[in-house]
Amino acid sequence: MNITVKSLLGLPACLCLTLALVANPVVAADKSITPDGKPAPSQPLAKPGSKAAIEAESAAKTPYEKVQEVFSGDLTVAGEKVTFPQDNPSVKALIVTMEPGEVTGWHQHHAPLFAYILEGEVTVTYEEIGKKVYREGEGILEAMNVTHRGENTGSVPAKILAVFLLGDDGKATVDEAAPGSNGVKVE
Known part of the structure; x- marks a missing residue:
């Protein structure tokens, strides 16, 4: 689901921010490094300084100086796919x-x-x-x-x-x- 500014018009500001963050999550860079200092196989293009690493770092940036992710996902602890209310959000x-x-x-x-x-x-x-x-x-x-x-x-x-x-x-x-x-x- 992609949230656009047009689709958020008329909704309360706090709900707009919540929907935008949930629907358009920020993806953090994978910093997996093998013992010899090379990128892990799951991220072969994420070599430090590479274009992929720079793009991943850029995508993870927020307007805030310090950010600690505490949760990101679309499944509940019971494995249910999260669905948002349709009426009266x-x-x-x-x-x-x-x-x-x-x-x-x-x-x-x-x-x-x-x-x-x-x-x-x-x-x-x-x-x-x-x-x-x-x-x-x-x-x-x-x-x-x-x-x-x-x-x-x-x-x-x-x-x-x-x-x-x-x-x-x-x-x-x-x-x-x-x-x-x-x-x-x-x-």
Whole structure:
């Protein structure tokens, strides 16, 4: 998908930036070097100083002095292809704080959710997938249509920046019954 300025007219500025960054990702240069200092076979033209290396470095530049990529991709942690809302698009950003041992209810997200772990550690249990641990400094594209719940498994409060790309039904989180509970909600 290629986002153009014309297609963004009429959308809120924060959504325009989000869509432009997601649809037109910046590709970082592969700096894989073999032990003898030569480019790795997957990048035979990326020899330092080569045209390919210069082009890759140029493509990775941003208008910012310091950039640290925390996530880039189009698949959720459950392997779902991310799809953006078609109607009533909006963005909602929250900082969620979970105390040590705190557990969320079982739920799903019916909209794309990017999460960045600001502090602490969170373990998320996904139906039919298992557990995944996320720690400070990690960014994830959360599962959308897979029932899951999170738990602060660390010893300090966990803080998570959650950015929802809402629209359609407008719900960021939808309560679900626990897996295997035959539809009965179990906390």
